[in-house]
Amino acid sequence: MRFSEEFERRFAEMLGHYPTRRSVLVPMLLYAQDEIGSLTDEVITELAQRLELTDLEVRNVISYYSLLTTKPRGKYNVQVCTNIACMLVGGEELLEHCKKKLGVKNKGTTPDGMFTLEEVECIGACSWAPAIQVNYDFHENLTVDKMDQVLDQYSKKGTV
Amino acid sequence: MASLVSHPDEVRVVSKRFGKGATNIDRYLELDGYKAVQKSLGMQPDAIIAEVKNSGLRGRGGAGFSTGMKWSFVPKQSAQPKYVLCNGDESEPGTCKDRLIFEHDPHAVIEGVMIAAIAVGSHTGYIYIRGEYRYLSIIMQKAIKDAYAKGFLGKNIFGSGYDLDIYWHGGAGAYEVGEESALMESLEGKRGIPRIRPPFPAVVGLWGGPTVINNAETLAAVPPIMLGGAEWFAGLGTPKNGGTRLFCLAGNLNKPGVYELPMGYNLKKMIYDVGGGIPDGRELKAVVPGGSSTPVLTIDEIDVAMDFDSVAKTGSMLGSGGVVVLDDSNCIVKFALRTMKFYRHESCGWCIPCREGTDWLEKTLKRFHSGGGVMKDIDNIYYLSENMLGKTFCPLGDAAAMPTMAFVKKFRQEFEDHLEGKPCPFERTGKIEHLPVYA
Incomplete structure (x- = not known):
């Protein structure tokens, strides 16, 4: 090893x-x-x-820590927060949108191995909600349109 | 990088270096950096503790315990090494303040840990940062390295003869680790299962040694206290509630953000003036005043001074400073369900009332929200919560129970509106999972 x-x-x-x-x-x-x-x-x-x-x-x-996993994830782990502060301003809608756009369920990985989608608990971006983390990078004050841009950026970055 | 906001009513103590490039150690030095620790090195430890005690500084993590008092519990003589542990495992839903401190002023946290260490006679400090905050752990590691390079950490700091090491430590995703005894377990490389108390960490903590554990914001407030004096700091707030606080305004607001306001600032003003009021012509419905674990306040209860004692009088808590505002388009049952889903996910399963209670409550609330509730469920939800209170090693069980009881008590009508097959009157998407009614 x-x-x-x-x-x-x-x-x-x-x-x-x-x-x-x-x-x-x-x-x-x-x-x-x-x-x-x-x-x-x-x-x-x-x-x-x-x-x-x-x-x-x-x-x-x-098994105690939610960031740790024994199963491989996609290249980009899209972690959508739906906890209270994000929920109030559209976090759940963002998650639904990602499910449709990526064609995967919660914790699912796209067939090309590019994205994993995960519904997560509070990531500490409450005042800039709704927010997501892609791997360790924060993306905040999102809308469905901005979400599309974020995913497209990673899609491009990942295929280069 | 999280964006900054400002308001004329802000009093910048902890946030005074935000946006000023103070992650750079030379810049931090220009902005009064590392002066407080040098002053503290010339003082008797008891005098440092007295200063912090007199300042009225209370734990910013949520419990609101007197910081100076906490330090005074550490025994003077100890066969085991003593430790200082900074809690930067910020994970209470609604709270995002420590993130800004680490991002903009990491040296203030280091300096706070140093002063705490000198006050209790410890030579080792740890700064624990949650795993999701990777970029902040990078900032902190550099800050610590820079402090060593300048000779501020290590052997004989500032030529005082005092040795002090400070290390960074990282988590990997666990709300419960924000609780002090679970935090120590995590730092020792274990599951974050809470420890029974007594003994308290001040006597038996990390690896059995006496340990002071403070929130990052609490520690960042210590250097200004040592420089400005206890009287000045205490005077910023209300009696027994010294200083200022980083309030994280979130939810349905025109101007959400993290604002540093004096302790005792009026909540109504905070929502309508600082936070810019409710958007889209909506009305205020409810406020969670201090993170998801604090009981909700109704519109009749928001004319309150935001300090520990005043909020406690309403039956809620000032908590961690996360003010989450709900407008009238939101369903309280759904909000209660989402809150409980979180606690069920985060319960470590060690204490049965919490493990079983959160799971049962989530299931009941889910069925309830989807129109499968019956009248007796309402009292059952309350009764179940009541029986979790005070029956667990750590406060996670209480944190799940307290807000739930308040939702039922204060918004009972809304629970009744969901009874027996009625669709949720607030559902926006119209997509609710329908479950059978259990008689």
Whole structure:
């Protein structure tokens, strides 16, 4: 199992920040997932061994955190917030629109592997609602038209 | 990047460097940066704690506990290392203020952690930022690195002989981790399951050591207090509610945004003046005053001073500063359902009343909203919520129960309008999943 140099540098550095090895687990799982695409059996075993944990202990942590996934997502994970602040100003309509436009259900991935659609809980953009995150990038004060533009941009970016 | 707003009534204390390039450490230094920590290094720890106590600063995460008091609970002598932990796991629906602090003024948070550490005799601090805020963790990591490069962190800070390390830590998506004991579990690399208290974190916290846990906004308010003085800060707000607060105005408003207003600012004015009122000629229906866990206020209750004690008198809470405004086109049952869906999703399942209660309530509210409700459900929803209160390790159970009870109590008529097969009178799309009526 090979990670990038950046990952290894970060891993080594973060180990020095805590009195126990397993403290690096949550952030490192997220960085590993960003690199590999999902938390595969191989990633889980590798991190478990490095942190002197069992695979089960690592899986137990993964299942708690909503950003962590053992199933691959599309290149762009479109996370539409429908929590209260977004709901009041059209978050649900945005989600419905995305479902139609992308032709997938919640947590579904387009056949070309470009987009995954996910309904998410509050992303901390309440004053700029309705908002979405595509991977880690925020897109705020959206309308259906703006949403189309955002998706088209990613579509272009992804095919280059 | 989140856009900034302004209003003449704002008093900028925590937000004074927003939009001024203070992520750059040299710019931060020009704008009074790292002066408060140097002043604190020359003070007795007890004097720092007294200053913060006298300032009337209360926890901005939502509980509103006196910050100075919290610090004073940390034992002077400890065989275990002591820690300071900054809670930047902002996830209460309606709240988006810490995001701006991290984006515009990360060094203020670092400086706040430093002062807290000096006050309680800790040599290690952590700044926990939620996983969704990746761009902010990048900003924070750079800020910490810059502070080390200047010699502000590490060994012998500012030549004082005091050693202090501060590290960044990241989450991976979990509302419950915003609760202090779950936050510590998460930082220790575990599921964010809350711990039973007592012992409180101030005595037994991270890895068993005494730990001070404060919200990012609380810590960012500490440097200005140390520079401006407790009296000045206390005078900005109302008695026992010192300072200002970042209010996140959201929902059906003409000018939503994050505004820094004095503690005790009138809610009605906040909605109609600062927030620009309700758009599209609609009328105000209800306000959630401090994040999704705080009981809703009706239009008759909004003439209230937004400080911890005044809002508590209405039976609600000032909470995390997330003011969510609903206009009269919205259905309260649907709003209650969406709120409960969130708590059901976020419940960790450790405590049975919360795990089962949120699930049962979501199912009942869903059936209710789709016209499958019967009269006895209304009392059942209330009764179920009531029986979750105070029966869980962490306040997530309460956070789900309190707003639900208020929705039923204050908007009972609207629940009755949904009874037995009636379509939701507010549904915009006309697309509701219809479920059978259970007699």
